[in-house]
Amino acid sequence: xxxxxxxxxxxxxxxxxxxxxxxxxxxxxxxxxxxxxxxxxxxxxxxxxxxxxxxxxxxxxxxxxxxxxxxxxxxxxxxxxxxxxxxxxxxxxxxxxxxxxxxxxxxxxxxx
Amino acid sequence: xxxxxxxxxxxxxxxxxxxxxxxxxxxxxxxxxxxxxxxxxxxxxxxxxxxxxxxxxxxxxxxxxxxxxxxxxxxxxxxxxxxxxxxxxxxxxxxxxxxxxxxxxxxxxxxx
Numbered sequence: 046x047x048x049x050x051x052x053x054x055x056x057x058x059x060x061x062x063x064x065x066x067x068x069x070x071x072x073x074x075x076x077x078x079x080x081x082x083x084x085x086x087x088x089x090x091x092x093x094x095x096x097x098x099x100x101x102x103x104x105x106x107x108x109x110x111x112x113x114x115x116x117x118x119x120x121x122x123x124x125x126x127x128x129x130x131x132x133x134x135x136x137x138x139x140x141x142x143x144x145x146x147x148x149x150x151x152x153x154x155x156x157x
Numbered sequence: 158x159x160x161x162x163x164x165x166x167x168x169x170x171x172x173x174x175x176x177x178x179x180x181x182x183x184x185x186x187x188x189x190x191x192x193x194x195x196x197x198x199x200x201x202x203x204x205x206x207x208x209x210x211x212x213x214x215x216x217x218x219x220x221x222x223x224x225x226x227x228x229x230x231x232x233x234x235x236x237x238x239x240x241x242x243x244x245x246x247x248x249x250x251x252x253x254x255x256x257x258x259x260x261x262x263x264x265x266x267x268x269x
Contacts, residue, residue, distance in 0.1 A: 076256050087262035143253040144190060147200040
């Protein structure tokens with residue numbers, strides 16, 4: 046079955062870059078997503094990448110995909126205190142009725 | 158994009174009772190998804206709700222415990238039946254539109 050892993054915790058200083066990593070096992074993943082969850086809030090879709098892409102950039106966010114190693118990363122440039130949250134990666138294969146398999150989540154703590 | 162409204166946003170329920178969670182989407186969608194997020198955990202798919210047919214449940218989830226309705230293309234309900242403290246979680250509905258997966262704000266359920 047699918048398995049999506051993330052490191053549990055990351056602490057960075059304000060202004061530095063954050064890199065959150067995700068590994069997955071299912072090579073048939075079609076789309077890979079990054080979500081942000083702030084305390085007491087729902088899931089906010091940050092960005093996503095199609096599996097035939099290597100990189101996607103959106104303002105402060107850069108997604109890198111290494112399909113050979115089944116490794117996905119999210120880089121947040123100039124990290125701010127408002128970026129403190131839990132970040133989930135998720136994979137979707139359209140052949141499975143578009144359901145998502147989520148990673149374990151990474152708690153990002155931004156310190157001053 | 159999609160705007161998803163969930164009700165209630167939170168509730169505290171007595172064990173043995175049932176709670177019905179409503180999910181309203183601002184556009185017509187074929188499939189709606191119900192996820193559970195247990196405290197400190199990632200999201201797990203409960204079932205996929207299709208309009209006009211029975212919901213499809215994931216391994217470990219059954220219709221008697223989590224009955225789902227899908228009366229039209231913009232609305233679905235999830236009932237958590239005969240609740241126990243182990244059902245305390247956040248329940249989220251989700252839709253996929255043009256490969257983007259959107260989530261409601263979630264229903265935070267506490268069973269006492």
